[in-house]
Amino acid sequence: MQASLELRRTLSRRVSQILSRPGVEPPPGGPVPTGWEGIELARGGVHEWIGVSAASPPYALLAHLAWQALAEREGRVLWIGRGIFPYPRTLVRDFELRLRAGELTLARLPRALRPADPARLLERSLHVDVERPAVRLWALDAALRCPAVTAVVGDASGLDMAATRRLQLAAEAGRGLALLARPPREERQLSAAATRWRVRRAPAGRSAGGNEPHPSWELSLLRKKSVLCPATSH
Amino acid sequence: MPRYLALSLPTFAVDRLAREEPFVLLVRESHGSQWVSAASPAALGLGVRAEMSLAHARALLGNEGGEPAVLPQDPEGDRRALRRLGAWALRFSPRVALAAPDGLLLDLAGNERLLGDEPRQAEAVLHALKEHGLHARAAVAGTIGCAWALARFGPPGTARRVLPAAERQALAPLPIECLRLEEDTVDALRELGIETVAHLDELERDSLPARFGPDLLLRLDQAQGRAFEPFVPLRPPPPIEAARELEAPVGLEAVLHLLRELLRELTGVLDERVEGASRIEVELTCSEAPPVREALLLSRPSRDFGHLWSLLAPRLEHAPLGFGAERVALAMPVTAPLPPRQGASWDGRTARLDRSLGELLDTLAGRLGHEHVRTVEAVESHLPERAFRTRALLDDAPAETPAESVTAEGERPSRLFPSPEPIAVEEREGRPSELRWRGTTRRIVHSFGPERLEAPWWSGPAGRSARDYFRVEDEGGCWLWLTRTADGRWFLHGEWA
Numbered sequence: 216m217q218a219s220l221e222l223r224r225t226l227s228r229r230v231s232q233i234l235s236r237p238g239v240e241p242p243p244g245g246p247v248p249t250g251w252e253g254i255e256l257a258r259g260g261v262h263e264w265i266g267v268s269a270a271s272p273p274y275a276l277l278a279h280l281a282w283q284a285l286a287e288r289e290g291r292v293l294w295i296g297r298g299i300f301p302y303p304r305t306l307v308r309d310f311e312l313r314l315r316a317g318e319l320t321l322a323r324l325p326r327a328l329r330p331a332d333p334a335r336l337l338e339r340s341l342h343v344d345v346e347r348p349a350v351r352l353w354a355l356d357a358a359l360r361c362p363a364v365t366a367v368v369g370d371a372s373g374l375d376m377a378a379t380r381r382l383q384l385a386a387e388a389g390r391g392l393a394l395l396a397r398p399p400r401e402e403r404q405l406s407a408a409a410t411r412w413r414v415r416r417a418p419a420g421r422s423a424g425g426n427e428p429h430p431s432w433e434l435s436l437l438r439k440k441s442v443l444c445p446a447t448s449h
Numbered sequence: 450m451p452r453y454l455a456l457s458l459p460t461f462a463v464d465r466l467a468r469e470e471p472f473v474l475l476v477r478e479s480h481g482s483q484w485v486s487a488a489s490p491a492a493l494g495l496g497v498r499a500e501m502s503l504a505h506a507r508a509l510l511g512n513e514g515g516e517p518a519v520l521p522q523d524p525e526g527d528r529r530a531l532r533r534l535g536a537w538a539l540r541f542s543p544r545v546a547l548a549a550p551d552g553l554l555l556d557l558a559g560n561e562r563l564l565g566d567e568p569r570q571a572e573a574v575l576h577a578l579k580e581h582g583l584h585a586r587a588a589v590a591g592t593i594g595c596a597w598a599l600a601r602f603g604p605p606g607t608a609r610r611v612l613p614a615a616e617r618q619a620l621a622p623l624p625i626e627c628l629r630l631e632e633d634t635v636d637a638l639r640e641l642g643i644e645t646v647a648h649l650d651e652l653e654r655d656s657l658p659a660r661f662g663p664d665l666l667l668r669l670d671q672a673q674g675r676a677f678e679p680f681v682p683l684r685p686p687p688p689i690e691a692a693r694e695l696e697a698p699v700g701l702e703a704v705l706h707l708l709r710e711l712l713r714e715l716t717g718v719l720d721e722r723v724e725g726a727s728r729i730e731v732e733l734t735c736s737e738a739p740p741v742r743e744a745l746l747l748s749r750p751s752r753d754f755g756h757l758w759s760l761l762a763p764r765l766e767h768a769p770l771g772f773g774a775e776r777v778a779l780a781m782p783v784t785a786p787l788p789p790r791q792g793a794s795w796d797g798r799t800a801r802l803d804r805s806l807g808e809l810l811d812t813l814a815g816r817l818g819h820e821h822v823r824t825v826e827a828v829e830s831h832l833p834e835r836a837f838r839t840r841a842l843l844d845d846a847p848a849e850t851p852a853e854s855v856t857a858e859g860e861r862p863s864r865l866f867p868s869p870e871p872i873a874v875e876e877r878e879g880r881p882s883e884l885r886w887r888g889t890t891r892r893i894v895h896s897f898g899p900e901r902l903e904a905p906w907w908s909g910p911a912g913r914s915a916r917d918y919f920r921v922e923d924e925g926g927c928w929l930w931l932t933r934t935a936d937g938r939w940f941l942h943g944e945w946a
Contacts, residue, residue: 271946274863291806302865302943303825303837310860321945323860337825342839343813344821354813363806416926419894428895430928430945 247284247392251314256280257409261383261393263371265402266414267432272396273414274301275321276432277368279312282336284366284392292336293358295343296351296370299396306337314434318417321430339365348373352381359385359393371395380407402437411437450613453680454542454555454571455596456578457586461534461551462527463487464583472510472517476503486522490584524550534583535683541574544682552600554593556680571608592616593680594672598627617673621647628668634661646672689718689726690780698736698773705765709758711779716754725750725787729761732778738771746819748810750785756808760815831902833865833942859900860920862930862943869932869940881919881931886941891923899933918942 246255256262266273278301281292294300308330313320343358345351355369359382367386371379379395386393395408402413417431458464467473467489474497475487483503497506503519510517527550535553538545541564544556557570564570571587578585588599590611602623603609611619620627623646625638638661643649649669657666670676691711699707708731719725727750733741743764751757814822823839830836875883880896897920904914919931930943 267946271864271944274946278863290802300825301863302833302861303827304833304861305863306825307827334827337827340825341810342823342825343817344823345817350817354817357809357812361805361809363802364809418926419922419924428922430922431926 247280247287249280249314250283250312254314256392258284258392259387259390260409261379261386261395261407263379263395263397263406263408263411264414265397265399265412265437267399267416269398269400270298272299272370272398273432274305275310275312275430276319276414276434277301277394277396278305278336280392280394281306281340281366281368282308285336285339288365290339290363290365290391292340292366292368293343293364294340294368295345295354295358296372296396297344297346299368299370300340300342300344303337306334306340308333308336317434319414319432319434348378352378355382355393355395356385359391360389361391362389364389364391366392366394368394369396371397372401374404376405376407383407383409408438408440410439413437450558450591451680452557452567452589452591452613453593453596454557454567454574454587454589454608455548455593455600456538456553456555456574457548457597457600458534458551458553458578458583459586459601460487460490460584461531462522463489465527465530466518466520467491467582470518474503474506474517474519475522476519477522483519492517532683536685538574539683539685541570541577544680546681547683548597552597554596554680556682557589567610568608571610575608590616590619592672592674593678594629594668595620595674597629598623598672602627614674617650620672621645621650625649628665628672630665630668631662634665637661686722688780688782689715689722689784690778690782691715692776692778694776695774698770698775700773701765701768701770704733704768704770704774704777705762707777708761708765708779711777712758712761713754715779715781716752716757719752719781719784719787722784723786723788724784725752726757726781726783727785728781728783729757730780730782731761731765732776732780733765733768733770733774734776734778735769735771735774738769741765741768741770741774743768745815748814749807750787751807751811752787753804756811759808760811764815832904833861833902859918862928862945864946865930865943866941869942872931872939872941874931874933874939881921881939884921884923884929884931884939884941891925891927893921893923895922896920 246257248255264273264276266276277299285292309324311322311324311328313322343354345354351370352374355367355371358364358367374382374395382393382395397404399415413433413435415433415435417433419428462475463473466475471489471491473489474485474492476483477486478484485497485499485501485503485506487499488497488506492506492510495512496509507517531547531549531551531553535545535547538553538555542555542557542560546554546556548554555574557567560570561567564573567589571589575585575587586600586603586605587608588596588603588611589608590596590599591613595611595616598620599609599611609619624644625646625648626635628646630638638649643652646669654666657669667676671678691714693707693711715726725747727747729745729747731741731743731745735741743761745760745764747760810822820841823841826838826840828836828838870886873885874881880898881893882896883890883892885891899917899919902916902918904916915935917933919933920928921931922928928945929941930945932940932942934940
């Protein structure tokens with residue numbers, strides 16, 4: 216009995232050695248701080264953003280999060296999908312996205328507060344232009360499994376539950392941050408994402424608040440799988 | 450009748466490095482200090498000399514404000530570069546030999562019809578070398594030894610040409626070093642007061658081997674054409690390719706099996722050559738069907754069997770073979786040097802990450818096409834639609850973005866329309882107050898601007914091509930980027946999303 220247990224241990228160790236290809240062990244890394252109080256996004260998890268309109272994903276928000284993911288880790292950011300790549304200037308860190316009372320506000324950073332290498336995200340970004348959902352899913356999956364990719368920002372429109380589950384598994388394998396954008400009409404689409412968020416335009420006037428008005432959005436957390444993801448929000 | 454062109458490149462080690470930097474110093478280390486072993490012409494012009502200490506050379510160059518590039522001597526690198534130069538010189542003659550460490554030999558016999566007479570051929574070679582920034586001297590003679598000697602010790606100037614059977618006279622006034630002798634032999638001859646080949650000629654031939662060894666007479670005879678000297682031509686490396694002919698047509702499974710074998714063979718060749726393939730071509734000759742050709746481009750050279758196979762196999766899974774393939778051929782027409790993989794102990798992690806990224810990009814580009822995997826660079830332009838340029842990914846070098854120029858401008862939207870959309874705008878006191886776009890009317894609650902952007906002067910008369918940009922917020926909280934052209938038309942150019 217003891218011997219067979221020992222044998223099984225040895226075997227399982229061998230199997231795991233064989234399965235984990237040498238040299239591609241996922242890099243370590245804690246959750247990505249979003250820069251917003253109390254909210255962190257787990258690496259190795261899929262996070263869905265349902266946003267702003269049918270025509271455009273929440274570009275500023277995705278760029279902000281990709282920047283945050285790169286802040287503590289080397290690697291590449293892959294933008295996968297035809298319309299997912301923002302106007303490249305958005306990838307230059309000269310703005311700030313603040314979250315206060317569920318409202319995101321985009322304001323230009325004063326020169327003194329900009330990072331030393333504002334174009335880092337732009338230089339590290341690659342755009343994979345792919346339209347068809349099936350091929351897009353394949354590309355997302357491949358990118359998420361690569362340990363050299365720190366974050367994947369993907370167009371998830373038209374992907375079903377099974378597809379998101381596959382992506383969640385891929386993200387767990389590669390330990391990258393998966394940010395998926397969906398159009399508002401897919402808010403009810405089932406998904407295996409660790410967290411789901413909705414980004415909506417804040418009606419004008421509310422955002423004014425005495426100061427100079429800035430582009431702003433309402434951010435709300437729709438769902439969180441606490442088991443998979445330590446993301447917290449309040 | 451053989452004719453040889455000898456090239457001497459006395460400053461090759463420096464020349465090959467001095468194409469970009471004007472001041473190049475090659476140094477060697479001895480007794481704990483660094484000494485200049487060679488210097489580029491610009492540095493020589495400022496008084497730097499070989500065997501000078503590096504500090505001294507720096508001081509000389511510093512006076513002129515020149516910051517030299519200081520590199521260690523690299524004889525191995527020089528040898529490799531000379532080999533490459535030899536391969537390049539094959540355009541002037543089908544037979545090229547190396548005359549290490551600093552020269553080449555070209556066999557000119559039979560080239561006149563194609564390339565002109567000898568002086569013209571020599572001029573063509575010298576001219577081409579000069580274009581590449583390489584200083585060379587040349588000589589043409591009927592023996593290797595004589596051409597070699599004249600290219601180094603002959604009078605400077607244009608290429609020296611020795612007529613057939615005139616080698617003896619041509620060599621006579623040259624110093625004995627020109628005979629490619631051992632240093633000891635030269636010293637011994639000098640001690641006896643024998644300075645030139647003419648002096649040597651006057652000695653009793655039969656006594657020479659006994660006094661100075663057998664080499665002296667052989668070298669003398671080779672130079673003067675009395676003894677044969679083999680010409681060892683440089684062979685261009687054979688192309689990396691392999692093929693299997695089959696007696697009967699075989700199906701896809703067998704084809705894939707054969708290809709695996711061929712790929713394994715060729716990656717072995719790459720291993721030996723320390724190179725990686727950048728392009729791979731497969732050709733399957735089929736019976737009763739057109740040949741199947743597949744070409745694979747790689748984002749970075751690779752000789753990893755597993756990686757290459759994972760890229761190649763999916764391309765051929767559905768190849769239409771007709772009744773089967775009769776010949777399977779694999780070729781790697783484009784290769785590039787690829788140093789051996791770093792061990793895990795030394796920065797192995799970075800290397801592995803680089804490799805896994807390269808494999809990912811190859812996989813993506815292989816299935817989607819190279820033009821669909823892109824990087825974006827900032828370009829020096831203040832027009833928003835021209836400020837960035839996408840580039841298909843072939844090499845992975847991250848472009849240096851001129852960040853300052855990118856962030857110096859005003860606020861820009863996160864989405865730019867591919868082409869500005871015409872809209873109707875109500876103006877109040879020169880500012881937009883209401884806009885109609887795609888059938889909906891929106892009231893504008895905030896507007897900022899205008900920011901005037903001028904197209905460059907060469908694209909139209911001044912003022913005519915200016916555009917005024919406004920950032921506006923409509924009642925729905927939507928932030929838009931509007932522009933008014935010089936003729937008063939309005940367009941929607943972007944959106945903050």
